[in-house]
Amino acid sequence: MDINRPIIGPVEVKELHSSGKGIAYWNDKAYYVPWAIPNEQYWLQTENRRLGFRTASIIEIKKASNFRIKPICPHYFECGGCNFMHIDYSEQLNLKKIIVQNALKKYHVDYTVAEVGNSPKQINYRNKATYQIRVRQGKLLIGFHPEWTKNEIVEIESCYLLMPIINKYFNKIKNILNEFNNNKPLEHFLSLTIRANTQHQVMILMELLKSPDVSELSVLNAIKNLLNKGDSFYYYIKSNERYALPEYYHVKDTEPYIFEEIFQVKLRISPFTFFQNNKEVTELILNEIKSVIPIDTLSFIYDLYSGNGTLSLPLVFNKSVKLLGIEGNPMAVEDAKANAYDNSFATYIVGDILDTFNQHLIKLYPTPSLVILDPPRSGTLIEIQKNIIATGAPYIVYLSCNPLSLAWNLSQL
Template structure:
């Protein structure tokens, strides 16, 4: 093994696999070597700075033979940015790899499925996201993203292919205006006053929300800056600001410019008003398709009673409520539940109830005795999956059908292992909401055995 400085260079490693983290791997002897920016099919020389027990981790020193699935990254920031980690991979092959990760996770937990999951590709692989978050840094007065693996630094982002224009034009205008008005940028080590973050949300219908976060900036200064930005981009619905503490907690959000403190998206004829801290699926087109697919898979007859766990702003809840007898949505986020209640009113859906509370302490056997025995349970849990006690309560409720939406194939497979003795998988579909990354949304339909 050649040496170069303090690194070991391993020549001619054939990349054959992909990990659920998105990192590719090959073998050196009987040990796996994990690499960023590698593509299955590559043959590469690998720089290994450190050995771990049982495996190696390194970086590409040289591509000896490129994979037939490798392409040239189209963004100038790929080498430093931590966002689009699969940009060197041909898009059609990205979809194959996402399905492979899911199948390997299911195989690990001995879960059998009758057919390969359908993967719904993104109709747009560029400029598809409805939300992007940028950071400010006093080190060089830059606005942009964090480098891969370094959340305390920010690099100047000159281009980004996630959101359509006027996204980057708004970013540049805010930076220009802030510097002209001598508004400081935040320094994470000194923790003095300054602008800290910028969130842009863009709806499929054109609605735009700008949320600024900072520390210790006078309100009048912020309003003058917002007015200047709004004058150049009148299509912005609102410019908002939240005061942030040193530990990243935030105070109440205030409206600097515009006419409302929410962002509006539409899906399948429903209107959804989303507050700054409420989650909405990041790819509006794919989300709309997934919402509609849940309704069609359930084949509702009009007499069903449904519970939606982790309901958020009521996106799945209100879609199924249009064809069900009674629906309850539960979520731990106060802002999300407030949005869900408003969304039900806006859409004229009155036979739905939303409850704010932790799922573990709210969705209990006592709760089920008080409300009703559900015919369907929908859950869209966080990336880590759902807790064992919640899974036990779902099975004890004996719904005829369960719809599980997941953004993590590994935690999905782990949770499916629990459900399989009681339920069988009747549909499994993947929706690519995150082109050029290893992330994917998976929809699973289960029916009671």
């Protein structure tokens, strides 16, 4: 705490921002407050702006909410990966609904938001984690960056969100890295990604600064020896290219892919392919889509930002529907093609949506009965929206992980 920064208050937080932070108004200025709950009152200490936001931290809770609970995770207040764990779960759902309502209001979208449903699992659901690795004064640090800075690492024992098998492999690999680091600092190991499926298979991805030397190869070999039949292991060299795949190597005698089954469809996942991180919630979403859209009557679907086909293929399984997927990552497109159990009905195109999904393409294909799109966080561009409308599709399913970009996109329809 910086004792020179001004203290303000008592001040009440009325609402949460979509990031989960409370918004407190003081002298007509908005301060973003981590770990706040609406209707609580605080003494706050203002902080230096972070990423352009005026922020303040709670010094004292003057009036606490009945929904405030002790987070189960001991790393919660330093890690910054979760934002709602200090709030009772039923109230978390209520607040998430209000966040979506406020985002829609902000962009003047008149829409009634449904109740937010329970996640089938509140902990131990997440199937992927990326841990940062650094060596500082000879000591190996491995964990997560706190929310506001990439300079620090919060070391963790285990993460409640993750599937237990990921925590198990994390601790085993951490031990190996520490042992090797005691002999020779592992300066070139940058990050570790662990993915898992519900069949308890893992895919390990180790990021290195440069091609491994002999001693670094023995570290990779020791990690490989931890793995079981069915597991997969890659390492890759750090790349500053934002969109291209990095230089990567598949470790011999391990599997090239892992698979996850959604409904009856076995989905292949390659190392750099996006995969929905909560299988149970993905199934809920697909059931919701089925409850609204008469899937049996559909003849042709566009799947924009298709990834490996996770959203469209389970939906159309055993139906006589044709499918066109567009996706920027060539690796994900290869997965999608492999996942389309009978390739006669599905076509996948590798390309940037902005270049590929244009009037020319739309004229080449029949009018779709449904357009599904699951864009990255930033949402999608007006041009793409105009083309979606131009397809004449009677149904559009837009999946979004950012209420603000969703609301903005809806406001432009």
